[in-house]
Amino acid sequence: MKPSKTAAPGRLLTQIAGEHRTGALVIGGHPGGTVYLIDGLITEAESPAAPGVGELLTASGRLAGRTWQAALDAGTAQGRVGRILLDQGHLTQGELELCVLGAIYDAAYFALAPATAPVDFLQDATHWLGQVVNVDPAAVHRETRRRGRLLDEIFPDPRVDSAPVTPVLRPPRERVTLTSLQWELLVHADGQRTPADLAQLLGKAGYATVQELRRLAALGLLDLPQIREPTADNPDFVRLPRARGASSADVQRPVVSVPGDGPTIPIVAGPGTRAGLAPAPSSGDPPRHSLEPGPASSGGGAYRPPRLARRKPGAKLPKDVAADPGPRDGPGTDEVLLKRIRTALRALR
Amino acid sequence: MAIPGAVGASIVDYTTGFPIATTGAAPNSDHEAAAAGTADVVQAATSRSLFVSAVPNDLLEDLIITTAGGYHLLRLVQTDFDSRLVLYVWLDRIHGNLAVARRRMQTLAAELVAT
Numbered sequence: 472m473k474p475s476k477t478a479a480p481g482r483l484l485t486q487i488a489g490e491h492r493t494g495a496l497v498i499g500g501h502p503g504g505t506v507y508l509i510d511g512l513i514t515e516a517e518s519p520a521a522p523g524v525g526e527l528l529t530a531s532g533r534l535a536g537r538t539w540q541a542a543l544d545a546g547t548a549q550g551r552v553g554r555i556l557l558d559q560g561h562l563t564q565g566e567l568e569l570c571v572l573g574a575i576y577d578a579a580y581f582a583l584a585p586a587t588a589p590v591d592f593l594q595d596a597t598h599w600l601g602q603v604v605n606v607d608p609a610a611v612h613r614e615t616r617r618r619g620r621l622l623d624e625i626f627p628d629p630r631v632d633s634a635p636v637t638p639v640l641r642p643p644r645e646r647v648t649l650t651s652l653q654w655e656l657l658v659h660a661d662g663q664r665t666p667a668d669l670a671q672l673l674g675k676a677g678y679a680t681v682q683e684l685r686r687l688a689a690l691g692l693l694d695l696p697q698i699r700e701p702t703a704d705n706p707d708f709v710r711l712p713r714a715r716g717a718s719s720a721d722v723q724r725p726v727v728s729v730p731g732d733g734p735t736i737p738i739v740a741g742p743g744t745r746a747g748l749a750p751a752p753s754s755g756d757p758p759r760h761s762l763e764p765g766p767a768s769s770g771g772g773a774y775r776p777p778r779l780a781r782r783k784p785g786a787k788l789p790k791d792v793a794a795d796p797g798p799r800d801g802p803g804t805d806e807v808l809l810k811r812i813r814t815a816l817r818a819l820r
Numbered sequence: 821m822a823i824p825g826a827v828g829a830s831i832v833d834y835t836t837g838f839p840i841a842t843t844g845a846a847p848n849s850d851h852e853a854a855a856a857g858t859a860d861v862v863q864a865a866t867s868r869s870l871f872v873s874a875v876p877n878d879l880l881e882d883l884i885i886t887t888a889g890g891y892h893l894l895r896l897v898q899t900d901f902d903s904r905l906v907l908y909v910w911l912d913r914i915h916g917n918l919a920v921a922r923r924r925m926q927t928l929a930a931e932l933v934a935t
Binding site for chain 2: 527528531532533563564565566569570572573576614617618621648650674675676678679682812815
């Protein structure tokens, strides 16, 4: 295993795919993620910001929690959790393929989005789910960049994607129309759950969650945290002892602070700003440094609900298992599901 | 299970307008643009129109667009988990039969999940 280095995840993925390698590309940072490849084709992807196959299937009620857990217990070591679910008749092949395919594109978006990140390649590591679909890394890479552009067309503020979600208390208009996912997000947003927490909780794709949140932000229905710099004519309501020179240092801190955390206080952005509390935010452009979610936000003393334990990405399987990826299609494997779908589509003509 | 008069078809992720599979021709020979347009139409129907939610627990099934030269049919693929896929078929106006095409798409969308 090579020591961790910093690189462009997308470019590294293309390189690994070009060399037809098998293993796990582990991408650090926030949110980070892991992309699993077999012979240069993507077979699975995971990210803390995207619910995995298990979360999607159990949160929707498609599988009982104990059914999923039993399959995990029985199949993780041999990397055949998916096979077990199919063999025991809990899922159809079509359902599993669609679910895994969606999960791959979803997790890959978050894992590959950063321009540079600490990356590691674990040679021959394979995923416990087993090989269900194969996806062309070039298609995933292209789609990842396209998805990023789509979000910015809706509302160009990446803070929405990672900051805890706080709905405005009073909508900025008389009549508001919501989609059902938007409603679910607003009902479950408590000012502490992040978009990733909400996606896991509701069993919705991470990208779809972020997309709806950007739409809500564009409608002015979300409170966006902003940094307020304490000034002489704008005193804090609660005066706290402050170290010398703290005001300049604290401006650099991320926004996810709790009241009383210091001189930086999140204030309401957009039309909901209460007069007299603070000077109106200068424009829709937030200060750049407020975009960093960073580890400092969790170290800032803010309460975060406990997260579910997640599997360590890239955990290696025993050598004999990893060496045998199971039954495979011939060389030049097309993605299995795509084949089925294409056959079905061709039958239409 | 051919659909008479079908010119082209695709399966599209309507959250993003990404065509996960395509076959045959697309309007203006551009499957990606067709997929993006498909996603826009589905979004418009689910998020900005009131007839989809006129009855509680009602569910969007098909969207049908007719033009002088053809029919464009969109059929949502229903899964229990979060997936957001739509099946799109472009039918020739003269050779296509709307009712037959709609029934066959219904079967195909169900079979994608049920097998």
